[in-house]
Amino acid sequence: MSIRPWVVVEAPDDRGLRRVTVDGETAGSAWSMPELRRILERLGHPDVDVTDPARVHWRGGDSDTWPDRPRRRHTAALLMTAGLLASAVLNAVIGWPDASGAMTFAQRLTGALFVLSAPVQAAAALAVIDHWGKRHSRVSGATVLLGVLTSTAADGLLLLLWFEEREYTPYLLVFMPLCCWSVWALWLLLKERSWKGVTHPRKFAAGVFVSALLTALSLVYSTMYEPTVAPMSLALKAEFGTARADRRLPFVQVPLKLSVKNTGSFSVYIVVDDFTVYGRTADYSEQGSFGVQDWRRSIDEYGEEEAERHVDRIRFAPLSSDRFYEPGVLLESGQEDAREHVFQLPVNTKYDLLHVDLQLTYMRKDRGRIDVAAFGQAHASWRKGVGQSYCRVAGCLGRLVYLGRVWHNNNLINVTRGARYVLATWSAKEGPRYSISPYFTTGKAADAAEEKKNLERFGVSTVQVRSEISVAELLKSIPSPRPS
Structure with a gap:
């Protein structure tokens, strides 16, 4: 025995x-x-x-020595699993739009890293069962630690981005509790030194650090550097064609040739545009004057900064106004569009010059996305009932109103910011107006500094071109009207 x-x-x-x-x-x-x-x-x-x-x-106690606390252990394992799975779902939901449809490679890479972190966290959730159980695998603790570190980095990044504006967003109800959970989970794993089973802990730590660094650099590049340096420009042309006499009326038909070309690297959304033809009248003097007082009076009375020695009291009267595009139209990189607009002018017109002003406001597609279906619908603010829904800001009465949701190019920004809306209004007499703000659907007054910041973030810019022609040159081929 x-x-x-x-x-x-x-x-x-x-x-x-x-x-x-x-x-x-x-x-x-x-x-x-x-x-x-x-x-x-x-x-x-x-x-x-x-x-x-x-x-x-x-050894170390008898048959009554069983210090395990199953409720505490099971509760910790349940909370760890739930947090990891919730973080995995959140990262996949946030990263997928950028991974599948971002405009730039860096943005797609950032989205892909968030999507790829989801299976890492799911694997960590599975490792929780072993780590809080019999620990048959030596790396189950390190796997859980990697998943928690990934969650901590992602949730911390979302929280930092949210603190920049501190606006309400439904995602706040998810990543704020997850941020608190990740702090608790990381503290618990560090306390019990869960990496002890890893053969080379230093290599493991180095791999985690490099992954976090690459993610941070990719995010900074995609959200700050690349959208800033990417070139963007539009080429506009506006010129008058050859006038033709109307056979039935004492008018001439004047063609106006317009063209727009996107010469930039990215597509753009048309926010609002306008072209207006003006006829110029003025008082002429053979002796003339070029004094400062005359120039000041011209600005005070007519708002005209132009100064000529033999021309005074310059005035411009709008003759024809229209739009080249409807708001919300997408203009692809390299795309060029042309249009000819014809307006009427009396043969014995009093105008000495014709002036055309073509201006176009666009938003860069690499900076954001517009809900074209909503934004492309025109709403007349003077119609009964419509003004209450679409004219909640000052200055849109008597104008066509366009309103639609706008999203940032990076989904990380979208989930940490409140909703933004782009508003554009147009009137044939007063020209276009536009803005981006979170307040257009609430009636709250928007802050001017905030609107300016939003316009810069979404890459909203205005380009314009002006052209003039002498009426004498325009009508030189038109027979003078016979005296009655």
């Missing part, structure tokens, strides 16, 4: 788990007496008397 006990139950470890050996070979580990009996029963010894020192040897 051997003097060595048949069954040996080792002292509890720091979690309360006791290793069990039978005949010198490890048979498993047990949290409690019922679990010990299941191990022995599985080995074909269901009737072992655990209180018999000749059969069972207890």
